[in-house]
Amino acid sequence: MNIFKxxxxxxxxxxxxxxxxxxxxxxxxxxxxxxxxxxxxxxEQMENNIRGIDMVVGAKGSPLQLILSAVYHIDVPTGxxxxxxxxxxxxxxYVASTVPLSYGDTFxxxxxxxxxxxxxxxxxxxxxxxxxxxxxxxxxxxxxxxxNLGLVTGDKFVSSHGFAEGGGLHESNxxxxxxxxxYTNSVLDQLILTATESIxxxxxxxxxxxxxxxxxxxxxxHLEEEHEDPDHSxxxxxxxxxxxxxxxxxxxxxxxxxxxxxxxxxxxxxFEVNRLFGLxxxxxxxxxxxxxxxxxxxxxxxxxxxxSTLKDRQYExxxxxxxxxxxxxxxxxxxxxxxxxxxxxxxxxxxxSRIGLWLVSNLxxxxxxxxxxxFSWVAEERWLLVIxxxxxxxxxxxxxxxxxxxxISKILSEA
Amino acid sequence: MLRTRSLTFSYDENTxxxxxxxxxxxxxKMLLFxxxxxxxxxFLHLIAGLLRPNTGSVELKGTMISELPSSQLxxxxxxxxxxxxxxxxFVQAINVLxxxxxxxxxxxxxxxxxxxxxVLQSLGVADKKFxxxxxxxxxxxxxxxxxxxVINSPQLILADEPTAxxxxxxxxxxxxxxxEQAEASNSQLIIITHDQRLRGKFQHTVTL
Numbered sequence: 001m002n003i004f005k006x007x008x009x010x011x012x013x014x015x016x017x018x019x020x021x022x023x024x025x026x027x028x029x030x031x032x033x034x035x036x037x038x039x040x041x042x043x044e045q046m047e048n049n050i051r052g053i054d055m056v057v058g059a060k061g062s063p064l065q066l067i068l069s070a071v072y073h074i075d076v077p078t079g080x081x082x083x084x085x086x087x088x089x090x091x092x093x094y095v096a097s098t099v100p101l102s103y104g105d106t107f108x109x110x111x112x113x114x115x116x117x118x119x120x121x122x123x124x125x126x127x128x129x130x131x132x133x134x135x136x137x138x139x140x141x142x143x144x145x146x147x148n149l150g151l152v153t154g155d156k157f158v159s160s161h162g163f164a165e166g167g168g169l170h171e172s173n174x175x176x177x178x179x180x181x182x183y184t185n186s187v188l189d190q191l192i193l194t195a196t197e198s199i200x201x202x203x204x205x206x207x208x209x210x211x212x213x214x215x216x217x218x219x220x221x222h223l224e225e226e227h228e229d230p231d232h233s234x235x236x237x238x239x240x241x242x243x244x245x246x247x248x249x250x251x252x253x254x255x256x257x258x259x260x261x262x263x264x265x266x267x268x269x270x271f272e273v274n275r276l277f278g279l280x281x282x283x284x285x286x287x288x289x290x291x292x293x294x295x296x297x298x299x300x301x302x303x304x305x306x307x308s309t310l311k312d313r314q315y316e317x318x319x320x321x322x323x324x325x326x327x328x329x330x331x332x333x334x335x336x337x338x339x340x341x342x343x344x345x346x347x348x349x350x351x352x353s354r355i356g357l358w359l360v361s362n363l364x365x366x367x368x369x370x371x372x373x374x375f376s377w378v379a380e381e382r383w384l385l386v387i388x389x390x391x392x393x394x395x396x397x398x399x400x401x402x403x404x405x406x407x408i409s410k411i412l413s414e415a
Numbered sequence: 416m417l418r419t420r421s422l423t424f425s426y427d428e429n430t431x432x433x434x435x436x437x438x439x440x441x442x443x444k445m446l447l448f449x450x451x452x453x454x455x456x457x458f459l460h461l462i463a464g465l466l467r468p469n470t471g472s473v474e475l476k477g478t479m480i481s482e483l484p485s486s487q488l489x490x491x492x493x494x495x496x497x498x499x500x501x502x503x504x505f506v507q508a509i510n511v512l513x514x515x516x517x518x519x520x521x522x523x524x525x526x527x528x529x530x531x532x533x534v535l536q537s538l539g540v541a542d543k544k545f546x547x548x549x550x551x552x553x554x555x556x557x558x559x560x561x562x563x564x565v566i567n568s569p570q571l572i573l574a575d576e577p578t579a580x581x582x583x584x585x586x587x588x589x590x591x592x593x594x595e596q597a598e599a600s601n602s603q604l605i606i607i608t609h610d611q612r613l614r615g616k617f618q619h620t621v622t623l
Contacts, residue, residue: 001516001526006509013508312507319504322465323563324493324521326486409465412500412575413456 003329007336017305022345024298025391029349029384031291034356035284036378041357043277046072049187050269052122054251057081057089057258058240063267064276070101070240071269073111073187076163077104080237081264089243089258094250099242102199105159110145112159112175112192114199114238122242123186129153130179136198140179144189151177159202173202200236292387299391302341306334306399317403318411331400338396339389346388350381416440417571417603422461422471424454434458434471435621439603441570444594447607448614449623455607458623459575462605463496464488476570493522497564497602499593501576503556505548511535511559512544515566522567534562537599538592554585561592568600578610586612 011018049071058066059079068075090098099122102114113119117132120140130153132140141151151157155177160169175194183189245251255266310317317330417439425431432454439445449455460466462473464480473480475495483491505514515531535541538558543551551559557577564572574593578586590606590613597604606613614620 001509001513001520006506006517009508009513315504316506320506320517320521321489322463322492322496322498323518324490324523326489329521409457409460412465412504413460 003333004336007333007340010333011337011340014305014309017301018341021298021302021305021341022348024294024301025342025345025388026348026352028291028293028295028298029346029388030352030356031294032288032384033350033353033378033381034360035287035291036380036384037353037357038360039284040378041361045185046273046276048185050273052244053242053269054245055243055255056240056267056269057086057243057264058267060263060265063265064272066240066265066267067269067272069103070242071187073103073113073191077239078265080239081241083236083238085262085264086238086241089241089254089264092250092254094245094247094254096244096246098244100196100238101240101242102196102238104163104239105161105199105202106163107157107159107175107192108149109163110142110149110190110192111163112139112194112199114194114196116196119193119242120181120188123184123188125184125188126182128180128182130177132179133194133198134178136195136201137173137175138178138198139175139192139194140181141177141193142181142189142191143183145192146180151180153177153179196238295387295391298345299342299395302338302392303395303398306338306396307402310399310402314406314411317406318408321406321408322412327404327406330403330406334400334403335393335396338399339392342388342392342395346385349384349388416474416476417462417605418474419462420472420474422458422468422473424457424461424466424468431469432457434461435623437462437605437621439605439619441603442598442601443619444597444604444617445606445619445621446613446617447605447621447623448609449607450609453623455609455623456575459573459605459607462571463498463573464492490523493518494524494567495570497567497569497572499557499561499564499572499574499577501579503548503560505556505559505563507548510545510547511540511551514548514559515563518563518566524567531562531566534566534596535559537595538562554581554588557581557585557589558592561589561596565596565600565602569602572597572602572604574604574606576608576610577606578608578613583612586610590616 053071056066056070058070058077059081061078065075066078069077086098086100089095097118099118100115101119103111105112120132127140128143128146130140145151156174157177158169158174175192175198181188181193243254245254251268255268258264258266320330321327417437419434419437421436422434423432424434434454437445447455447458457466461468461481464473464483468481472482478491478495480488480491505511506517509517512528512531512535515534516526516528519526519531532541532544535544538561540551540555540558540562543555543559548556548559561577564574572593577593578589581589593604593606596602606617
């Protein structure tokens with residue numbers, strides 16, 4: 001028997017209040033830790049994906065939507081832009097490099113993006129197997145796509161139109177997997193990449209088919225499926241283009257001139273992402289504040305539990321003193337009980353936050369094809385530990401002061 | 416050897432006590448007899464170092480208890496003085512055997528389970544060793560509290576009204592057990608009481 005064991009036994013001797021304090025602390029710590037982690041993962045993902053992209057050009061509409069669809073592939077595109085205008089922009093002397101993107105089709109919920117090799121270079125993608133696409137209807141797939149759909153080099157599939165699973169199938173053309181990329185921890189992992197021409201060709205053929213069907217039977221509902229006009233190369237369109245500038249001057253001048261003088265829209269990802277986090281931040285702050293209040297309430301419950309039992313325990317405190325316990329040993333006993341409670345609450349909270357993170361990750365995976373990589377330790381969680389320890393300390397402060405000042409003689413003669 | 420010299424103590428201006436000088440050799444037993452309100456418990460607490468006297472001194476085997484600094488006093492008391500109270504106190508969260516281990520730990524003695532069980536056996540409560548204190552009857556509690564007082568073989572055993580709430584049969588047993596235990600560890604024993612049943616059972620009796 002020693003002071004440490006005794007403090008554990010004392011806690012177990014009042015299971016209800018111990019559990020109450022633990023549940024409150026676990027809840028508070030768990031919520032904050034979960035938010036910290038989710039926030040960190042989303043921020044990392046978002047920042048990782050906009051690396052090397054100074055500006056996104058697409059059809060007019062919401063700039064946030066353009067960024068979400070063109071950079072993160074989690075929103076629908078704003079529309080299409082004419083190749084002609086794009087070519088003009090490419091010739092601008094501030095533009096260092098561009099990545100064309102054509103999207104709108106999916107396979108089993110994963111987006112098929114028509115682009116060129118500049119896209120894989122942007123994220124330093126390396127091949128896990130096979131090669132990059134060379135001809136139309138050849139695709140190279142991201143690592144997550146390969147893993148989740150079980151696709152390997154040589155497999156063939158038919159794309160469907162639109163982003164909802166079970167949309168109309170482009171049955172006349174099948175894509176062939178020629179390679180799989182390694183994990184890049186970027187949006188590439190979730191994409192099926194092919195040549196821009198493949199996308200054009202899918203829709204050209206489709207157009208022809210639709211025309212044939214229409215002349216045969218009057219299936220008017222098919223008409224809405226396509227609204228591109230891809231026949232002549234000068235009329236060709238892409239969905240969006242990622243742009244990197246030669247100098248910061250470009251960032252100041254070009255987006256404005258595009259928005260004012262062309263039919264296109266320019267959006268700056270860094271700015272839009274900041275705006276998005278600014279919007280989310282209010283919610284995050286609110287939940288953090290609630291969680292902090294819960295933690296403080298748990299501290300209060302620890303305090304009440306320690307203080308209210310003190311009246312009953314003053315005899316055993318006096319007893320321990322008569323048997324040789326020093327004042328400091330008894331203070332240590334009380335402080336340990338408070339600290340043990342808060343620290344185990346902290347650990348439980350961290351465990352629960354990781355379980356929560358895993359659940360959120362699975363949810364993100366099935367809803368957005370987004371995954372968190374690894375369960376790491378967030379730096380702020382150290383502060384959470386400090387806060388928990390402080391709560392334990394302050395909750396046991398007043399009880400331990402009254403234990404320090406205990407008048408053994410008085411308590412023993414009152415009994 | 417225990418010696419007290421001209422001890423006085425006052426709680427406030429109206430209640431002050433003047434205690435007789437005591438002298439007790441090793442192995443001797445003494446009954447301090449007094450009615451309520453004469454300061455019996457105060458006297459006992461002064462001897463045990465739970466209170467500091469206004470004047471006078473308490474000396475146990477060459478150590479001036481009344482002059483020890485309070486940090487050393489707790490330790491000294493734990494090692495050398497065993498106290499038995501009128502109503503027994505325990506650490507409620509742990510069982511009888513663990514209470515005895517705790518008392519050994521607090522006095523910085525080795526935690527000797529065999530010794531604990533032997534003491535419980537000599538007091539007839541060895542079968543209660545895994546019980547929580549509040550599961551014991553009053554008589555059993557009093558015997559376990561004697562076990563806690565004698566477990567570290569103290570120089571001096573002080574008992575404050577140990578028989579007040581016991582019936583005649585238990586009263587005699589407790590007094591006999593206290594004497595036995597004091598003899599077993601060659602301790603000095605002082606019992607303070609107002610219990611008339613104990614009169615004449617001790618070689619030294621002092622009336623306050």
